[in-house]
Amino acid sequence: MTNNQHPIDVEVIETYYGAVLKSRVGEINVTTSHPEKRNREAMTDFAAWYFLPVGMRLNAALRIEGRGTRQTVANFRRISEIWQSWLPGHFYATDVSFAELNSRPTDVSHQNPGRDLLYFSGGLDAAYTALARLRDGRRQDLLTIHGMDYSLSDTAGFEALLGKTRAFAEELSDTRIVVKTDAYALYNKLKVNLKRHHLSHVFALAGAGFFHSSTYQNLILAADERLDGQFLHFPWGTNSATDHLFDDGRTKLITADDNLTRSEKLELILNSKTALNSLAFCWNRKIQPENCGHCRKCLLTKMMFLAATGSVPDIFQNQSIPSDWATRLRYRDPAGFHAVQEIFNSALALGHTRKIPNFTKTYEDVFGFYRRLRAIQESKFVAYNSRWMRSAINKLASIGKVYRPR
Incomplete structure (x- = not known):
C-alpha cells in the first residue's frame, strides 16, 4: 500500500543541550546531560528513529531536514516493512529521506570495542548485562532515559531511581548520561501502542542512543526475553528481529543476552550486593523505584x-x-x-x-x-x-x- 498522506517534514533545531524535532503532527524534545558526547557531525539519523513509529502509524513518508546516511534510509524501510507484516492496518511500510545523504566512514576511535553505550534502566536484565560486561573486562558508558518508565513530570521519582542505582552505576562506569525526552507524549497522542503490548519504547531508546552516535560504535540493549520468549510476548517493541536494523552504517544497536532466560541471569546478580540492592522493576508508580x-x-x-x-x-x-x-x-x-x-x-x-x-x-x-x-x-x-x-x-x-x- 502506498503512503496515503503527504510526507511529514521534520525540522531539526539544535540547541546546546539537545534538539527540538518539529513537524506538522507534533514535536519531540530531547536533551542530554553530556552535550560533549552528543552527535558532533550534525547528523540527524536519530530524528528518523524517533519519528519512525509516527510515519508507520500515519502511513506517511518522512523528510528529515538534515544529514543522514543511506544505511538509515534502507534500514528504516526494512523495519517498517516488518512491523507492517506484524500489525497490518496499525502500522504501514514507509520511507525516510534526508536533505543530504552521507556515508559515515568508521574513524579510528570507533575501532575501540570498549567505546559502547549501555542502556541502564535499573532493571534486572540491564543489571545482568552490565555485570557480565564488567566480568569480561569491557568498558562502557551508561545511558538512563527520563520520560519512559518515569514521566517527565515525575522528577522526584526519577531522582530517587538515580540515587538507588548510583552505587552500582559508579562500579560500572565513570560516565552516566541522562537523556530527557517527551517522545512518549507524541506516541500516546497517535496511539502507537496496543493494549497490553508496548511498542514505542524501542524508538525512544534508539533516538536517545543515536543522539550520541558520533561517540559510540555500539549501543548495548539487554534483551527482555530469550528468543523463544520473544515469540510468545509478540508483538513487543524491543526484539531481536528488528533491533539490529537500528544501524546507520557506523553506530548500531545490539541486543545482548537473548540466549538466556531471566532465571539464568539471577546467579550473577546475587553475587553482587550492590547490583541486587539497585534493582528497580516494580510497576506500582506510587512507590517506584x-x-x-x-x-x-x-x-x-x-x-x-x-x-x-x-x-x-x-x-x-x-x-x-x-x-x-x-x-x-x-x-x-x-x-x-x-x-x-x-x-x-x-x-x-x-x-x-x-x-x-x-x-x-x-x-x-x-x-x-x-x-x-x-x-x-x-x-x-x-x-x-x-x-x-x-x-x-x-x-x-x-x-x-x-x-x-x-
Missing part, C-alpha cells in the same frame, strides 16, 4: 528468585508468595504461561520444587488446562474439516447429477 512485592512484575521476579535460588532476596516491601501465584501471573495467556513454565523448569532443574507453594497441584492445574484446551482445539479442527469434507462431497455429488453422461 522501590519494589512493592504485590504487582505482577514483582510477583514474577520473586517466583523466579525462589525457583532458581530457593529464597527471595530482601528487596521487596512484601516478601510473601500467594498460593495462587500462577493464576496471578495469567498462565492462560501465552506470555503468562511462558513465565510460569520457566518457573516450573527452573525449580525442577535446580531442586527447589518444595520451595514453591502448591508446586505439584499448580503444575497439574496449568498443564491440565492446556491439555484440555488442546483437545478442544483438535476436536474443533476435526469437526470443521468433517463439515468441509461433507460439503465438498455434496457439491461433487450435485455436479455429478447435473452432468452425469447419458
Whole structure:
C-alpha cells in the first residue's frame, strides 16, 4: 500500500543541550546531560528513529531536514516493512529521506570495542548485562532515559531511581548520561501502542542512543526475553528481529543476552550486593523505584528468585508468595504461561520444587488446562474439516447429477 498522506517534514533545531524535532503532527524534545558526547557531525539519523513509529502509524513518508546516511534510509524501510507484516492496518511500510545523504566512514576511535553505550534502566536484565560486561573486562558508558518508565513530570521519582542505582552505576562506569525526552507524549497522542503490548519504547531508546552516535560504535540493549520468549510476548517493541536494523552504517544497536532466560541471569546478580540492592522493576508508580512485592512484575521476579535460588532476596516491601501465584501471573495467556513454565523448569532443574507453594497441584492445574484446551482445539479442527469434507462431497455429488453422461 502506498503512503496515503503527504510526507511529514521534520525540522531539526539544535540547541546546546539537545534538539527540538518539529513537524506538522507534533514535536519531540530531547536533551542530554553530556552535550560533549552528543552527535558532533550534525547528523540527524536519530530524528528518523524517533519519528519512525509516527510515519508507520500515519502511513506517511518522512523528510528529515538534515544529514543522514543511506544505511538509515534502507534500514528504516526494512523495519517498517516488518512491523507492517506484524500489525497490518496499525502500522504501514514507509520511507525516510534526508536533505543530504552521507556515508559515515568508521574513524579510528570507533575501532575501540570498549567505546559502547549501555542502556541502564535499573532493571534486572540491564543489571545482568552490565555485570557480565564488567566480568569480561569491557568498558562502557551508561545511558538512563527520563520520560519512559518515569514521566517527565515525575522528577522526584526519577531522582530517587538515580540515587538507588548510583552505587552500582559508579562500579560500572565513570560516565552516566541522562537523556530527557517527551517522545512518549507524541506516541500516546497517535496511539502507537496496543493494549497490553508496548511498542514505542524501542524508538525512544534508539533516538536517545543515536543522539550520541558520533561517540559510540555500539549501543548495548539487554534483551527482555530469550528468543523463544520473544515469540510468545509478540508483538513487543524491543526484539531481536528488528533491533539490529537500528544501524546507520557506523553506530548500531545490539541486543545482548537473548540466549538466556531471566532465571539464568539471577546467579550473577546475587553475587553482587550492590547490583541486587539497585534493582528497580516494580510497576506500582506510587512507590517506584522501590519494589512493592504485590504487582505482577514483582510477583514474577520473586517466583523466579525462589525457583532458581530457593529464597527471595530482601528487596521487596512484601516478601510473601500467594498460593495462587500462577493464576496471578495469567498462565492462560501465552506470555503468562511462558513465565510460569520457566518457573516450573527452573525449580525442577535446580531442586527447589518444595520451595514453591502448591508446586505439584499448580503444575497439574496449568498443564491440565492446556491439555484440555488442546483437545478442544483438535476436536474443533476435526469437526470443521468433517463439515468441509461433507460439503465438498455434496457439491461433487450435485455436479455429478447435473452432468452425469447419458
